[in-house]
Amino acid sequence: MGAQSAGPLVVGVDSSTQSTKALVVDADTGAVLARGQAPHTVGGGEGKESDPGQWWRALGEALAQCGEAARQASALSVGGQQHGLVTLDAAGAPVRPALLWNDVRPAPQSERLIAELGGARAWAERVGSVPGPAFTVAKWAWLREHEPAAAESTAAVRLPHDYLVERLTGEAVTDRGDASGTGWWASRTESYDQRILDHVGLPAGALPRVARPGEAAGTVHAEDLPLPRGALVAAGTGDNMAAALGLGLRPGQPVLSLGTSGTVYAVATRRPTDPTGTVAGFADARGDWLPLACTLNCTLAVDRVAALLGRDREAVEEGGEVVMLPFLDGERTPNLPGASGLVHGLRHDTTPGRLLQAAYDGAVFALLQALDRVLDADAASDAPLLLIGGGARGRAWRETVRRLSGRPVVVPEAQELVALGAAAQAAGLLLGEDPAAVARRWGTARGAEFEARPRDGAAWDRLTATLADGAALLRS
Numbered sequence: 001m002g003a004q005s006a007g008p009l010v011v012g013v014d015s016s017t018q019s020t021k022a023l024v025v026d027a028d029t030g031a032v033l034a035r036g037q038a039p040h041t042v043g044g045g046e047g048k049e050s051d052p053g054q055w056w057r058a059l060g061e062a063l064a065q066c067g068e069a070a071r072q073a074s075a076l077s078v079g080g081q082q083h084g085l086v087t088l089d090a091a092g093a094p095v096r097p098a099l100l101w102n103d104v105r106p107a108p109q110s111e112r113l114i115a116e117l118g119g120a121r122a123w124a125e126r127v128g129s130v131p132g133p134a135f136t137v138a139k140w141a142w143l144r145e146h147e148p149a150a151a152e153s154t155a156a157v158r159l160p161h162d163y164l165v166e167r168l169t170g171e172a173v174t175d176r177g178d179a180s181g182t183g184w185w186a187s188r189t190e191s192y193d194q195r196i197l198d199h200v201g202l203p204a205g206a207l208p209r210v211a212r213p214g215e216a217a218g219t220v221h222a223e224d225l226p227l228p229r230g231a232l233v234a235a236g237t238g239d240n241m242a243a244a245l246g247l248g249l250r251p252g253q254p255v256l257s258l259g260t261s262g263t264v265y266a267v268a269t270r271r272p273t274d275p276t277g278t279v280a281g282f283a284d285a286r287g288d289w290l291p292l293a294c295t296l297n298c299t300l301a302v303d304r305v306a307a308l309l310g311r312d313r314e315a316v317e318e319g320g321e322v323v324m325l326p327f328l329d330g331e332r333t334p335n336l337p338g339a340s341g342l343v344h345g346l347r348h349d350t351t352p353g354r355l356l357q358a359a360y361d362g363a364v365f366a367l368l369q370a371l372d373r374v375l376d377a378d379a380a381s382d383a384p385l386l387l388i389g390g391g392a393r394g395r396a397w398r399e400t401v402r403r404l405s406g407r408p409v410v411v412p413e414a415q416e417l418v419a420l421g422a423a424a425q426a427a428g429l430l431l432g433e434d435p436a437a438v439a440r441r442w443g444t445a446r447g448a449e450f451e452a453r454p455r456d457g458a459a460w461d462r463l464t465a466t467l468a469d470g471a472a473l474l475r476s
């Protein structure tokens, strides 16, 4: 183990699309004493799929890298990529690889579900969200249609984080935050929606119990992980909800997360019901709400454009008028699942650096467009944006966000806010404290502050016009 600890140790896990990260944290001070990381692979041809067993093995590997510290932990929690459809047979083994949040194949099923159950406004009022292709309910509908035998053999449906919690504890438990991304958990009643489940032919008994905020899932019973048996396991949550805990967010503080997905969100005390579907009305892990907009094309798309141009990701040049909508994987915000990337305005003076800058602009624009809808009327219009995720470490990302938002930006020093949020949830459970208060005590949101830059309205207008004028191409 590295530094000395003052308090009991807790483990926070981030099981995200590209990797599992584990941190061992001192529950008193928030000091990170050990860390580990192991990669995941995403396959699936036209779709995006991962083997859930791989997440379990990656968890073991990341914990093993933490060494002796993990073996001394008193509590653990898992934050996981949202929405993924994990299907298990009667023996608890995966029936097939999980369909991930960014798999857009269920676009037709999503449209049908919205129409069949009363339209977008009715869904927003009842469930809190209009279920786009990301939502688990659309993925389950896709599976029933395309692989009926797999759906037939499914005895239990889990999300990525609660699949791991069940393997850790033997208990089928999830939390309101991750459950709110399924499309079959209604935010209006804070319970599973029987009418939706009946409509998609999924028995409620196939789903995990939804723990109350602050309730434990169980204790570690798994024998093949380097963790003490009997350590407390919190209910865990979705990765964005975990990051909100990790920042100790108060209502109205906007967050922009730049990772495999791009997300923009804030904690809200009022239940969101956006009928346009731009904002998902998620629950947070504490009892409030987490209105959130998510893009499919963020760091991976911009890195891909940099690779195509043969440039380092920081080798951007501002200026010029070229516009890029880097929707390489289809897009979720705006809802264009069939889209591909679009470049407009190429000229003789367009340099590779300007083209790369245009990719950053397009990715950031898609997120910022949703910001006003995410924030409710009470949020200050000049509140600094908290910039997190792997991309927050890059200068080009940060400067693009400052230039297109016109807002001050804070980049927390603490990295791995999802894993830290999970650690705060574990510490809250162990010590009987509010996990967000734990994170505030740890000072996780402290970081470098960058003042507002004048907003680049001309670039914003070019992006807006290209999105509108390119609509027919982007819908195909």
Ligand SMILES: Nc1ncnc2c1ncn2[C@@H]1O[C@H](COP(=O)(O)OP(=O)(O)O)[C@@H](O)[C@H]1O
Pocket (backbone or CB within 6 Å): 016, 017, 018, 019, 258, 259, 260, 261, 299, 300, 303, 313, 389, 390, 391, 392, 393, 394, 395, 397
């Ligand atoms: N120094 C850096 N500058 C810019 N981008 C970075 C840097 N380090 C990592 N990244 C980006 O961060 C991404 C991973 O972000 P992360 O938040 O860890 O992903 P995930 O959403 O899967 O958890 C990578 O795709 C990479 O493009």
Ligand SMILES: O=C(CO)[C@@H](O)[C@H](O)COP(=O)(O)O
Pocket (backbone or CB within 6 Å): 016, 017, 018, 080, 081, 082, 083, 101, 102, 134, 181, 238, 239, 240, 259, 260, 261, 262, 263, 280, 292, 294
């Ligand atoms: O679908 C969403 C949010 O609704 C994504 O934010 C996923 O939760 C995956 O996140 P990464 O950690 O892989 O970026």
